[in-house]
Amino acid sequence: MKKQLITLLAITLFFSCKNEKQSNGKLNVVTTTTMITDLVKNIGGEHINLQGLMGSGVDPHLYKASEGDVTKLANADIIFYNGLHLEGKLVEVFEKMKNKKTIAISDALDKSTLIGSEYFASNYDPHIWFDINYWKQATQFVVKTLSEAIPEQKTNFEANGTKYIEQLNTLKNKVETTINTLPKEQRILVTAHDAFNYFGKAFNFKVVGLQGLSTATEAGVQDVQKLSAFIIENKVKAIFVESSVPKRTIEALQASVKSKGHEVTIGGTLYSDALGDAGTIEGTYIGMFEYNVNTIVGALK
C-alpha cells in the first residue's frame, strides 16, 4: 500500500517537471469582477496579459473557483480585487497571499467616505463602482500600480489613464443630464439587494433593497410586506431586477403590491455585481452605467 502511494507520488512529481507559465515578457495580471477586468484592460491594454476570474452574470459573493483559476492565480504577477468582502472568502485568500502582489481596489479610497455597516464599524458597502468619482480614483490607483510594476511603460499607462478619466467625466455629465430630467421626488430605486447605495448617494436617489447587502441571505416575508407598503405610499412606478440575482424575489414583491390593489411594473434588468456579456456595449463599465441610468430614468418617468 505504502509502496503504491510512493509510486503515485513519484509519478506526480515526474509529470510536474514541465512548467506552463506563459512568458512572452509581459506582466501576468489577474482580476476578479468584470468591472475591474474592464478597468485594467482600459489602462494596461496590450502591454499586459490580462485574465479575469469571473464571467458576466456571476455573483461575486457566490463565485466558485474552477481548476483553470488555480493556474491563473498561480501564474499571476499582480492580482486586482475589489475587497471590502465583496468576493467573499476569496478576499481572505488574497489577504493571506504573501508571495504575490495582491491589490484591493478599495484601498485607493478614503474609508471614512464609504457607507459603513450600522453595527460593525469595520464592514463597508463594497459596491464602490456605482460612484463614478470612486471609479476615477480607482483608475489613478491602477495606473500607479501598473507603472510601478513596469516602469518602462509608465507613459503609456498614464496616457491611457488620462484618456479613461476623460471618458468617465463625459459619462458623468451625460448621466447627470439624463437624471436631471427626472423630478427629485420620483428618484426612488427599489432593487433586489442593496447594491446601489453609492449610486443613490451620488445622484440623490433614495435606494431601497429587498435583501440586504449579502446576496447569500434570503428576503423574509416581513421585508416584502414592509417594502410593498413603502412602494404604495411613495407611488413608486417601477422596481428593478438585477442581472446577478434571481428575479424571483422581485416578482414576489410585485405580486405583493398588486394584491393590495396597486400597480408597479418591473422596470428592467440592471447590471449590479457584474457587467453584461463581453463584446456587447453593456460589457464595458461605461456602457453598463449608461444602460442602467437609461433603464432607471426611463421606467420611473
Added chain:
Amino acid sequence: MSSAQIEIQLIASLVAVACAIPGTFLVLRKMAMISDAISHSILPGIVIGFFITQDLNSPLLILLAALTGILTVVLVEYIQKTGLVKEDTAIGLVFPALFSIGVIMIAKNANDVHLDVDAVLLGELAFAPFDRLIVSGVDVGPKSLWIIGSILIITIGLLFSFFKELKVSTFDAGLAASLGFSPVVIHYGLMTVSSVTTVGAFDAVGAILVVALMIAPAATAYLLTNELKRMLIYAICFGVFSAISGYWVAHWLDASIAGSITTMLGLIFLIVYLFAPRKGIIAVLYREKQQRTEVSLLTFLLHLKNHTEERERHVNHLNEHINWQKVRSKTVLDLALKNNMIQLDKNIVSLTEKGEDFTSQAIDYIITNEDTQIEDMKDDFFLFRG
C-alpha cells in the same frame, strides 16, 4: 504542472486517506451520515466563537466547531441508547436542532455580518495552495496541508494502537465488553476522531467533498471485501484514486475540483456496484441464473428417477410434461450430459450410475433439509465448474 497543482493533489489525497479511515468504521457501524450531520451542527459553535472573539478568522471558532461536533455525536449516542429510535433517526433529530439554534442566534444578534458555516469554515480546495504557513520567515507549504497532515498522523497512530479493539467493538460489542474494554469508550474515541477530521477537512476542502470522501470509498470497498483490513486499504486506494483522477477531470473540463472528485467517487462506486465479483449486480444476476438452471436440472433428474416407462423419458416429452421452453430444456439436457448424469439412446433419456447416485443424495437432502449437505453435494458433483 505547477507547484500549486501538485499541492492541491497532495492535499486532496491526504484528506481522502484521513477520511477513509474513520469512514470505513462509520459505514460498518451504519453511522455514515454522521459526517453530514456534523457539517450542519457545528454552526452554533461557530456563532458562539464569533460572539466571544468578534473575529471571523479566530482559531477559537474552529475549536468550538469541533467541540460542537463531538456534542452532536454524544447526543446522537444518548438518544439512540434509549432504544426508542434507530441510529439514522437519532442523527436526523440532533443536527437540525443544533443547526437551528445557530440560525436563531445569528438572526437575533448578528444579522448584518456575513456569518455562516460557509464564511468561517468551508474551504475551497482550489485556493488551498495560496494560504501558506510561514514559520520564522520561511515558507513551509500550504497551511491546510499541515492541518490535514497532523490529523492524518494522529488518526493513523490511533488506528494502529487500537486496531484490535476497534475491530472487536465494531463487529461484536458484547464480546468487546466481556474482553474487558469498554465499547463505549472506543465508540466515543472513534466519533471524536471523525468529528475532528471532519471539521479539519472542512476547513481545507469544503463540506460536500468531506462527506463524499468519508462515505463513498468505504461503501465501495464494502462491495469488494468483508475483511476489515482489506476494506480499509481498498477505501484508501479508492479515495486517493478519485482525488487525483478527479483533479485531472477538473483540469480537462476547467471545472470545480471538489465537484469533479465527488463525481469520480460516484462513478467508481457505480462501476464496482455493477462489476464487483461477488456482490456486484451483474455477478448476482449471473448467479441467480445459474441457480435456476441447477434447480431445473434437479427437477429433471428427479423426474427421470420417478419414471421408468419410456414414454415419460422421451426428449420431446420434457417440453410438455415439465412445461419448459425449448431453450431451457436444451440447456438442462446439455448440462446433464456434460456432467455424465444421463445417457441418450434414440432420444430416450436414462440416468447413469452417477446420475442415480446424485439424485438419491438430492432426495436425501430434500427430506432432511440440512443446509450443509447441499454444499457438499455441489462440491462432489457440480456443475458449472467443469
